[in-house]
Amino acid sequence: MIQDYLPGIKNGGSLQFFLMAGPCAIEGEDIALRIAERIVNITDKYSIPYIFKGSYRKANRSRVDSFTGIGDEKALKVLQKVGETFGVPTVTDIHESHEAAMAAEYVDVLQIPAFLCRQTELLVAAAQTGKVVNIKKGQFLSAASMQFAVDKVKDSGNSKVCLTDRGNSFGYQDLIVDYRGIPEMRAFQVPTIMDCTHSLQQPNQTSGVTGGKPALIETIAKAAIAVGADGLFIETHPDPANAKSDGANMLHLDLLEGLIEKLVRVREAIL
Structure with missing residues (x-):
């Protein structure tokens, strides 16, 4: 369970799933704090362990003129302030090995983006910080193949690793979720998470702006809880x-x- 990795997490004794949630990118301090406050109030109400998510920089963008961030240090300090203000752990993604130590000074969990989950130097650098490492499964990989990513982190001396499913490529402009992957990755004895929003992306649109199907977030989330996901993103x-x-x-x-209220009822039904 994530509580084993983050013993200070709020609601740590809960049998509920845990939640990683927040904006895609850190857009500014005020909006990050407002989003975090709303989510903290909800997760406290339902006794759900919570980790605030926000990317300090967006490196994987379709177009060169797409928003990438407000500045690395500025965004990382926002993440740090969110954690200190609300007493919750924080997670952000890193893209190159040299970013690991820098980001680790401000957040509790380092996330490896799906496209980079096979990058050995990146995984090793994240592991060596001693922080929790959340690896997103590549859209191009099977769940079983993520054992090698887990091994890279553990063989680097860090046993605090999570895996996140975010769907599989289905043609050029769509993704599909294979729910067999949740129990397959849980068999590696690591917390397993379902990314309920990125799994509904529609990438590679001709406009250069990724599309999506947010109306199906509830469907993805319910199914993930039903098959035993430990957490939701x-x-x-x-x-x-x-x-x-x-x-x-x-x-x-x-x-x-x-949505959380419904998911809590699903979780209770399968316990």
Whole structure:
């Protein structure tokens, strides 16, 4: 369980799934704090362990003029302030090995993006920080093949590793979720997470802006809990249409509590 990796996490004794949630990218301090406050209130209400998510920089963008961030140090300090203000762990993604030590000074969990999950130097650098390492499964890989990514982190002296499914490539412009992957990755004895928003992306659009199907977030999340996912990853924003990144597949923040309430009932039904 994630509580074994992050013993200070709020609601750590809960039998509920845990939640990684927040905006796709850190857009500024005020909006990050507002989003975090809303989610903390919801997760406290339902006794769900919570990790605030926000990318300090977006390196994988379709177009060169796409938003990438407000500045590395500035965004990392926002993540740090969120964690200190609300007493919750924070997670951000890194893209190159030299970023690991820098980001580790500000956050509790380092996330490896799906496209980079086979990058040995990146995984080793993340592991050597001693932080929790959350590896997203590549859209091009089977669940079983993620054992090698887990081994790279553990063989580097860090047993605090999680895996996140975010769907598989289905043609050029769509993804599909194979729910067999959840129990397959849980068999590696690591917390396994379902990314309920990125798994609904529609990449490689002719406009250069990734599309999505946010109306199906509830479907993805319910199915993930039903097959035993330990945690959920959800990007959420109070105004997805005007979010700086990935607005097409984010959950509107106003819908989060209703979704969580339903998911708690699903979890209770399978325990």
